[in-house]
Amino acid sequence: MALSTQQIRERVAEEWNGIVDLLNKKIALRSISADGIAGDQMKRSAEFVAEMMREVGVDAKVAQSHNPDGSAGAWEVVGSRIVDESAPTVLLYAHHDVQPVPDASEWDTDPFTGTIVGDRLFGRGSCDDGGGIAIHYGTLKALGDDLHVNIKLFIEGEEEMGSPSFIPFITEHRDEFDADVIIVADSGNWAPDIPSLTTSLRGNATCDVTVKVLNHAVHSGQYGGPILDANTLAAMIIASLYDEHGDVAVPGVLAQEPVGGLQQDVDEAGMRKDTGLVDSYKLAGTGSLASRLWTKPSITVIGFDATPVKDSFNIMTPQTTFRLSMRTAPGQDAHEALMALKDYIEANAPFGAEVVVTPLEEGMGWAMDPNSAVTRDALDAMREAFGVDPVNMGQGGSIPFIPELQKLFPNAQVLVTGPEDPQSNAHSPNESVSVSGLEADTVAEAILLDRLSDYSAE
Known part of the structure; x- marks a missing residue:
């Protein structure tokens, strides 16, 4: 009973x-x-x-x-x-x-x-x-x-x-x-x-992206202009992952709406307070805030091999590597999404730079x-x-x-x-x-x- x-x-x-x-x-x-x-x-x-x-x-x-x-x-x-x-x-x-x-x-x-x-x-x-x-x-x-x-x-x-x-x-x-x-x-x-x-x-998939433009470092004053350094080229790749609204723009990386429907959207003011967002920042993406946080994909740079500002001097970085963490829609196969990201980045290398994507971990x-x-x-x-x-x-x-x-x-x-x-x-x-x-x-x-x-x- x-x-x-x-x-x-x-x-x-x-x-x-x-x-x-x-x-x-x-x-x-x-x-x-x-x-x-x-x-x-x-x-x-x-x-x-x-x-x-x-x-x-x-x-x-x-x-x-x-x-x-x-x-x-x-x-x-x-x-x-x-x-x-x-x-x-x-x-x-x-x-x-x-x-x-x-x-x-x-x-x-x-x-x-x-x-x-x-x-x-x-x-x-x-x-x-x-x-x-x-x-x-x-x-x-x-x-x-x-x-x-x-x-x-x-x-x-x-x-x-x-x-x-x-x-x-x-x-x-x-x-x-x-x-x-x-x-x-x-x-x-x-x-x-x-x-x-x-x-x-959401699922998760990570990869390393290596960008190479030179076989060795050269002086930025002597060669800067026609040659872009590896960090700048990496920034171009990163920027291309999102459209002008802040939605992921990689073909084959899918989005979906909240499972079971949305009973109440996430409170933007509360999220801003909890995360310490600066007042001037406008939230990226379209649709409900809940969908952007829970069921739409995101791609985040979680590591970047770059010279610290205090150690910088006038050379062009010949090669750099950055790491991406991609959160995938709950219903998408994480491997499928990772391969779509890899194909997109390698097919869109800016100015013909050498770009290699190395897949790492993935989870559904x-x-x-x-x-x-x-x-x-x-x-x-x-x-x-x-x-x-x-x-x-x-x-x-x-x-x-x-x-x-x-x-x-x-x-x-x-x-x-x-x-x-x-x-x-x-x-x-x-x-x-x-x-x-x-x-x-x-x-x-x-x-x-x-x-x-x-x-x-x-």
């Missing part, structure tokens, strides 16, 4: 201080994967999370993955709680690694001491993704013996490093991922008090099924937990393992949720999570699991 929303809310409230305490302990572990995914700090973090999950009935264990070259990989947490072999199975995902803290002086609080100020809990990993772990833990704690779906668990140890050993690990542990529903608690809400399902993620985007029964149940659960209608949103970033999971388990319904909100500062100084929002997220997931007991794959 299903629990009432009030029963679930009361159970979560009873356990809330303990849930926050565990999140504070997780923050203190300093599980920075950039310091080494196979390091002792990551093993300690994984063991702590496994112990947390054993407290709520999950047969959790720590397993070390292996990179494609066979070297030691991340410390992962996997586990299960089987209540009925005939019941639906839900895979709960989060990650226990966190971003580095390059300069603690930029924080208003100690980044590795959970600190509550008002309604927000500050600390590295408080939202990304300790908050996701707390949601899963709190959900299972609240449901207790009234859990009527089978649980599989995967808490990853290298998400912040791009999940290099994810595919080998999932291949070795395929049975531990097979599920009817997958809940990825690594995204966020429209606002601390307005819930969201993440409807889509993802879009949820907005019409599935699981999606409707999740939205209903959020509505009950928060007391307001959800406002769904896409994400401009990428989580490459989600499309990989979907590829391996095509019949599974994937839901992307999470504790972040526009004030969370994930990856930045003063990372935080809304305490009330985190509690409501936990109530929503518990309601959803309770309602999924009669789910059958469509």
